[in-house]
Amino acid sequence: GENVEQHPSTLSVQEGDSAVIKCTYSDSASNYFPWYKQELGKRPQLIIDIRSNVGEKKDQRIAVTLNKTAKHFSLHITETQPEDSAVYFCASEGQFYFGTGTSLTVIP
Amino acid sequence: EPEVTQTPSHQVTQMGQEVILRCVPISNHLYFYWYRQILGQKVEFLVSFYNNEISEKSEIFDDQFSVERPDGSNFTLKIRSTKLEDSAMYFCASSGHGLGILNEQFFGPGTRLTVL
Numbered sequence: 001g002e003n004v005e006q007h008p009s010t011l012s013v014q015e016g017d018s019a020v021i022k023c024t025y026s027d028s029a030s031n032y033f034p035w036y037k038q039e040l041g042k043r044p045q046l047i048i049d050i051r052s053n054v055g056e057k058k059d060q061r062i063a064v065t066l067n068k069t070a071k072h073f074s075l076h077i078t079e080t081q082p083e084d085s086a087v088y089f090c091a092s093e094g095q096f097y098f099g100t101g102t103s104l105t106v107i108p
Numbered sequence: 109e110p111e112v113t114q115t116p117s118h119q120v121t122q123m124g125q126e127v128i129l130r131c132v133p134i135s136n137h138l139y140f141y142w143y144r145q146i147l148g149q150k151v152e153f154l155v156s157f158y159n160n161e162i163s164e165k166s167e168i169f170d171d172q173f174s175v176e177r178p179d180g181s182n183f184t185l186k187i188r189s190t191k192l193e194d195s196a197m198y199f200c201a202s203s204g205h206g207l208g209i210l211n212e213q214f215f216g217p218g219t220r221l222t223v224l
Contacts, residue, residue: 034212036151043199043215044151089151096153096164 002027006090006099013080014107021102023090024072030092033066033073038087038101047088048075080106110134112216114200120222121190129185129219131200138204140183141213142175144168144196151199157183158204190223197221 003026013019023033031052036044050057050064050073057064061080066073077084085106090099113132121127133140142154155165155175162175172188183202187194197220201213 038151043217045215046212049212091151096156096166098151098153100150 002030002092002097004090004092004097004099006102008102009100010103010105012105012107015080015082017080019075019077019080019084019104019106021075021088021090021104022072023074023092023099024070025092025097026071027092028068028071032092033064034091035062035064035075036089036091036098038089040086044089077104080104082106082108112200112202112214114198114216114219116219117217118220118222120224123192123223124189127187127190127221129187129198129200129221131183131185131216132181133183133200133202134214135181137202137214139163139202139211140175140177141201141203142185143199143201143215145199145218146196154185187221190221192223195221195223 004023006023011019034049035047037047038044048059048062048064050066052068055066061078063076085104087101087103089101112134115130119127140157143151144154145151153166154169156163157175160177174186176184197218199218200216203211203213
């Protein structure tokens, strides 16, 4: 099965700074890469996704980049705000395989 | 906006007992999933269900687990003989508008299972 690795496991940034979370995957046949945000005690919610036919996708302050050759994809959050604090999970291959999560803390 | 719902929100059971976790997926969705999340850890895939049968399952989904769609709305996960290590948050999810599995999954609020 797919193996998804995610880094870093924890990330602290000052409000207004950017945050970058990276994931690598093993299955070159994977074609869909979503990112989920999970606030404490709540369900995972999709924040952005990317398919293998594009290299980058942006939605306001959030962007995702994909490098299929290197088999990695990244989440970029710009102008971070305290409400961005949460655990972020990447996933691949029909979303069955989740990364280990990154706990993001935005310091006001 | 339609949501996936799950009941109960919290289930406490004794080791060795059977539990049934219930989910109502979004009504026009075709694919259904169960995941579990041990406290502080990642979300782990258990099983996916489509067209009234299991389409994929993970190594975690062994013989003590089963899923069922007993009617047109409910999707259940049964754990036959619970173990202490089954304690986790169990999320149901649904997706699909007839375009295949590569669509956004909508998660339910979860059922926290505590095995004593």
